[in-house]
Amino acid sequence: MLNRFNEFLDRHGRILLTTHENPDGDGSGAMIGLAHYLRSLGKDVRIVVHPHLPDHLKFMDTENWVEALDLEGRHRDLASWPDAWVVVDASEPQRLGPLLPAFLATPAVKACLDHHLKDAPGGFDREFTDPTASASAELVFDLASARMPLPLPAPMAEALYAGVVEDTGNFRFSNATAKVHRLAARLIDQGVAPARTYQALYHQGRPEKLRLTGIALASMAFLGDGRYARISLAPSDLAACGADHDDMEGLVNRPLEVRGVEVSCLLYEMPDGRIKASLRSRETVDVNAVCRRFGGGGHRLASGAKLDGPLVRAQNEVDAAVLAQLAADTALART
Numbered sequence: 001m002l003n004r005f006n007e008f009l010d011r012h013g014r015i016l017l018t019t020h021e022n023p024d025g026d027g028s029g030a031m032i033g034l035a036h037y038l039r040s041l042g043k044d045v046r047i048v049v050h051p052h053l054p055d056h057l058k059f060m061d062t063e064n065w066v067e068a069l070d071l072e073g074r075h076r077d078l079a080s081w082p083d084a085w086v087v088v089d090a091s092e093p094q095r096l097g098p099l100l101p102a103f104l105a106t107p108a109v110k111a112c113l114d115h116h117l118k119d120a121p122g123g124f125d126r127e128f129t130d131p132t133a134s135a136s137a138e139l140v141f142d143l144a145s146a147r148m149p150l151p152l153p154a155p156m157a158e159a160l161y162a163g164v165v166e167d168t169g170n171f172r173f174s175n176a177t178a179k180v181h182r183l184a185a186r187l188i189d190q191g192v193a194p195a196r197t198y199q200a201l202y203h204q205g206r207p208e209k210l211r212l213t214g215i216a217l218a219s220m221a222f223l224g225d226g227r228y229a230r231i232s233l234a235p236s237d238l239a240a241c242g243a244d245h246d247d248m249e250g251l252v253n254r255p256l257e258v259r260g261v262e263v264s265c266l267l268y269e270m271p272d273g274r275i276k277a278s279l280r281s282r283e284t285v286d287v288n289a290v291c292r293r294f295g296g297g298g299h300r301l302a303s304g305a306k307l308d309g310p311l312v313r314a315q316n317e318v319d320a321a322v323l324a325q326l327a328a329d330t331a332l333a334r335t
């Protein structure tokens with residue numbers, strides 16, 4: 001797969017990198033790492049995100065390459081700039097959010113570099129997906145380390161390491177394989193300092209985020225004999241503590257800290273009134289199957305979907321789907 005991706009990159013000179021809206025640590029680290037690689041090959045590369053690179057990820061962007069989408073200004077003609085448009089860490093174009101119209105309009109070849117499970121690839125001219133990879137940053141490391149002289153540039157190594165840290169939950173999720181640890185060790189050999197990355201990613205927060213965490217945890221409801229925990233947030237909750245969208249990052253994992261919880265869910269009422277559901281599973285329950293019922297998806301243990309509001313209706317729909325999946329997968333695990 002990566003050889004095919006290299007051949008694809010070889011044929012293009014102006015390459016635009018984007019990821020899903022509200023970029024996360026893996027999407028950002030993978031794009032920035034890939035940009036270092038492509039620049040070493042002499043390519044013209046741009047990175048555009050919506051709405052912006054979150055504050056806690058800015059340390060990755062040492063060269064100030066990441067552009068916040070500005071459709072009225074500098075990105076009015078974005079569609080005509082690239083000859084290849086690579087979507088990183090997003091399984092389908094819909095996840096691009098406000099970048100989607102430009103993506104649909106571009107004459108560039110459309111490609112996808114990703115590690116999410118998907119049934120039927122759609123919306124891309126070229127697909128480069130490996131669901132066995134822990135992170136998109138892992139794919140970029142495998143791609144670049146085979147062709148670039150080592151050590152990799154320090155900012156590149158740090159961005160890729162941070163991407164892997166984010167998507168493996170700092171090496172504690174089931175995707176933290178031996179291969180991932182070996183990859184991490186190679187990056188540490190090249191100068192990455194794990195403690196520094198951890199501090200940058202997780203210990204530079206704002207008080208607003210911790211206050212929002214308090215509101216979220218206070219909303220936690222336990223269903224299915226305590227095996228399913230759900231937290232719900234509305235824009236008014238964010239406003240009450242001065243928090244913004246980025247401050248919800250990681251919240252969905254918190255209920256799994258409770259003994260006996262198999263599935264956790266964060267429901268967020270978006271400003272447009274639709275409801276964003278994020279689900280996490282400890283091990284047994286396939287939350288990708290749950291999210292696919294609502295047109296979403298992701299991984300077996302981490303998935304998301306968007307539902308129509310109001311919040312109470314979405315709560316009822318998601319609760320019913322999770323409880324059904326819990327029953328089915330628990331019965332399966334017993335056989």
Ligand SMILES: [Mn+2]
Nearest residue numbers: 026089136167
């Ligand atoms: Mn990822």
